[in-house]
Amino acid sequence: MTANPVVAVLHAETVPDTTLLAPVAEHAEIRYTDSDGLATALEGADVLFVYDFLTDALPHAWHAAESLRWVHAAAAGVDPIMFPALRDSDVIVTNSRGVFDQPIAEYVLAQILSFAKDLPESLRLQREHTWRHRESERIAGRTALVVGTGPIGRAIARLLTAVGMKVRGSGRRARDDDPDFGIVTATEDLPEELSGADFVVVAAPLTEQTRGMFDTALFRAMKPSARFVNIGRGDLVRTDNLVEALRSGEIAGAALDVVDTEPLPQEHPLWDIPNVMITPHNSGDFRGWRDALVDVFVDNFQRWRSGGELENVVDKRLGYVPST
Structure with a gap:
């Protein structure tokens, strides 16, 4: 891991609670962005936290992701962010399995x-x-x-x-x-x-x-x-x-x-x-679910920063985390 990693956080109208991301901010530069600014935020970024779990912006900004090593999705399903260039790259993809x-x-x-x-x-x-x-x-x-x-x-x-x-x-x-x-x-x-x-x-x-x-x-x-x-x-x-x-x-x-x-x-x-x-795609959306998604990313970031094994690593060929 680089000494001062850059973490891009892609959000929609709802921005993640910055206080919950404080453990990440202590050790990394965080760039908050919506889909319009994603390409700029990805320049030199090591990590992308896809908090906007329904986004289709990543393929369009992928040309700027030359330094990217890890993408974490704030969802169990990763189909909105999975596309051929990401699937064929060396970038690790993790999801938020377990929250819902x-x-x-x-x-x-x-x-x-x-x-x-x-x-x-x-x-x-x-x-x-x-x-x-x-x-x-x-x-x-x-x-x-x-x-x-x-x-x-x-x-x-x-x-x-x-x-x-x-x-x-x-x-x-x-x-x-x-x-x-x-x-x-x-x-x-x-x-x-x-x-x-x-x-x-x-x-x-x-x-x-x-x-x-x-x-x-x-x-x-x-x-x-x-x-x-x-x-x-x-x-x-x-x-x-x-x-x-x-x-x-x-x-x-x-x-x-x-x-x-x-x-x-x-x-x-x-x-x-x-x-x-x-129902409007809310079967798993209990009160506090958005914060729980941030907690999963923070825990995985701490693992990544210490050189530990990431949790919920997606098999990009299958499109999901294989069962053990």
Whole structure:
């Protein structure tokens, strides 16, 4: 490490709490910048902290990153910042894996319970001052298939198992002794696995291999009574195919925290389809999450400064941190 490293911090409208970055400022020059000034900030910079986790500015400023050695993303998914020149370079990429695992798992459980207990209809009847007795579903004993067996998928599996659901995983490699899922089936067996799931939860990373993976064929493989929950990335799903599956009754409902165009356009048909619940990409955003992201970077910076091993190093070929 150089004696006086330069750290560029890319932010959007929200700037990270500078007091939390004080341990970095003690040992480095910090350059705060928005996307317009990124190229200038990268000149001579050793480290880039991508606090604006939805940015598309990095490829356009990459020509100025001649000294860059490490990029840290304030997100679990690194797809917004991954592009060929970065992937082919020697620059290390790390992410903020671990911050959102449990909050997202809680969100998934909440959505499953909302479907099972039909909470939207209860609220509608309450607004009408209507007392109407109804029965609801149990979730204990129901089957959840979690597509994506990384840390977020594992947190989901543990929480759903704790409330009595039968949980299976779908990942790159099949195994029958997984500590969180028990049984994990390979991606190529996904259509068969979908046919037995009551709830399908998508927690896979977005890569070139997973982009658009949920299409007409996979929706048709699901049970008509199944519900679809996506907390991964909107581009994992072919949205037109999802709309058709919901309208035709091929699946019974969807809870979408991510969509392939964010914000979702006001005229988009998903807004008005019954049994669809939409949230604005906030499933993991607990109070204090932004500060937690800074803390992860500060901890990793201290490791980097002391010559230690960085945590959450992304395999740039895979597009995510490999499981150990």
